[in-house]
Amino acid sequence: MVDVTDALVPSAGEAGTPKLSVRNLTVARRQASGELVTAAAGVTFDVGRGEFVCLLGPSGCGKTSILNVLAGLDRPASGQAFVDGRPITGPGPDRAVLFQDPALFPWLTVAGNVELALRLIDVPVAERRDRARSWLATVGLMRFADAHPHELSAGMRQRAALARALAADPEVLLGDEPFGQLDAQARELLQDEVQRAWVASEGRKTFVFVTHNVREAVVLADRVLVMSAGPGRLLEEFRIHAPRPRQLDDALVSRVVTEIHALLMQEVNADVARTTGR
Amino acid sequence: MSEEGGPGAPNADATPSTGASSADEGQRALDALALGDDERLVLAKVADILRRINYGTVVLVVQDGKVVQIEMAEKFRLR
Numbered sequence: 249m250v251d252v253t254d255a256l257v258p259s260a261g262e263a264g265t266p267k268l269s270v271r272n273l274t275v276a277r278r279q280a281s282g283e284l285v286t287a288a289a290g291v292t293f294d295v296g297r298g299e300f301v302c303l304l305g306p307s308g309c310g311k312t313s314i315l316n317v318l319a320g321l322d323r324p325a326s327g328q329a330f331v332d333g334r335p336i337t338g339p340g341p342d343r344a345v346l347f348q349d350p351a352l353f354p355w356l357t358v359a360g361n362v363e364l365a366l367r368l369i370d371v372p373v374a375e376r377r378d379r380a381r382s383w384l385a386t387v388g389l390m391r392f393a394d395a396h397p398h399e400l401s402a403g404m405r406q407r408a409a410l411a412r413a414l415a416a417d418p419e420v421l422l423g424d425e426p427f428g429q430l431d432a433q434a435r436e437l438l439q440d441e442v443q444r445a446w447v448a449s450e451g452r453k454t455f456v457f458v459t460h461n462v463r464e465a466v467v468l469a470d471r472v473l474v475m476s477a478g479p480g481r482l483l484e485e486f487r488i489h490a491p492r493p494r495q496l497d498d499a500l501v502s503r504v505v506t507e508i509h510a511l512l513m514q515e516v517n518a519d520v521a522r523t524t525g526r
Numbered sequence: 527m528s529e530e531g532g533p534g535a536p537n538a539d540a541t542p543s544t545g546a547s548s549a550d551e552g553q554r555a556l557d558a559l560a561l562g563d564d565e566r567l568v569l570a571k572v573a574d575i576l577r578r579i580n581y582g583t584v585v586l587v588v589q590d591g592k593v594v595q596i597e598m599a600e601k602f603r604l605r
Contacts, residue, residue: 250595482604490597500585500597
């Protein structure tokens, strides 16, 4: 009998210094009109080393803003974010980011894009080629190593971006709706790739993904942090103890998805009622 | 689960309503099942999980009459 309920209780986030930590974080973004809008307000959470956490919430709840602070690309209006207990002051090679747009350099081949990431962290020339190709093989893109990004489908481009991010061996992988623009099949394939990459890291890599797709969050994460409509606050946390790779129609996945969906609908309806005064 | 035998409730051992405690009832139910070792293990694991969580879902995956996997999701309110 496989009992997976022991492994994560208590959560890894509760033991020792957390890998990532967010304390009373408030982030604001400026709209085109110049008005400053609070995206997330007073958010506090920890992410343990080797955990896979998804931040889930309706559009505008500030989940991307929080991720940007963790990536060091944005500064909070108040509060702090830490990596290994140290305040985050900017981007670093220890934290790779997967964006919704894969942002590959169009003039470089797929392998060239991955090798460039390795050059930036001073991997010797002799090693770059093999390491890049090994990661391309891992994500099933070996045949396209010498192709240019425009020759690939959207799913393959995102897979190349995943290979580029993981090749640099970051301790943290941050994903900002990385599969948002993909069709359903490509999205599922990428979800499998990401689960495999996380499992293969055997607790060395910490993944934090932002998504508004409930099913995706539950399939991928150890912990799903559900946020309210903007300004986003944390509502509930779901810890999911089920073996991987998980499938979209697993009984536990379906049950948790239903529960989170109901919570989000309740939240969105309350938000509509607040803004319309009904 | 009724504590006392109401009208229409099974009352096989004719215990009067004053004597049956839930401990006795639980023991009788267990005796009647004559659990095998595998079944006792499953129940022990489920009981252990139930002691550790306040809100959540426990899923038992059954194949060919045997529990092959126990999964769970635990819910915490953060607001």
